[in-house]
Amino acid sequence: MPVFMILFDDALDVSEADPALRDEHIAYFVAAGPKVILGAALSEGPNPTGRLLVADFPSLEAAKAFAENEPLVKAGRVRQWRASAAAVVQKDGAYFPVH
Secondary structure, eight states: OOEEEEEEEESSOGGGSOHHHHHHHHHHHHHSSSOEEEEEEEESSSSEEEEEEEEEOSSHHHHHHHHHTOHHHHTTOEEEEEEEEOOEEOTTSOEEOOO
16 A cells, blocks of 8 residues: 655644644544554654654545544644655665655
8 A cells, every 4th residue: 555644734832732632633643544654743842843644545635635634634723734655664674665
């Protein structure tokens, strides 16, 4: 299955978001159908500035649909996001080329 990267740039400090919204965001990433290769919070200091998800999706359109329905996106907490195909090299040497 192809690998895609979704990068979310926060509009506001997500650490100030309603705890229920943060829980919904985490549950969405954990429970979603794609096989998650990497999920990470990004920061330039003590507060998160964005999110990164690298996962198996059947298509770029499926990755975009996942991003559009992400709870922080729907709540207006994401300034912008972008999805693209990604080549991934894992620590164990496994390689997933761009399809």
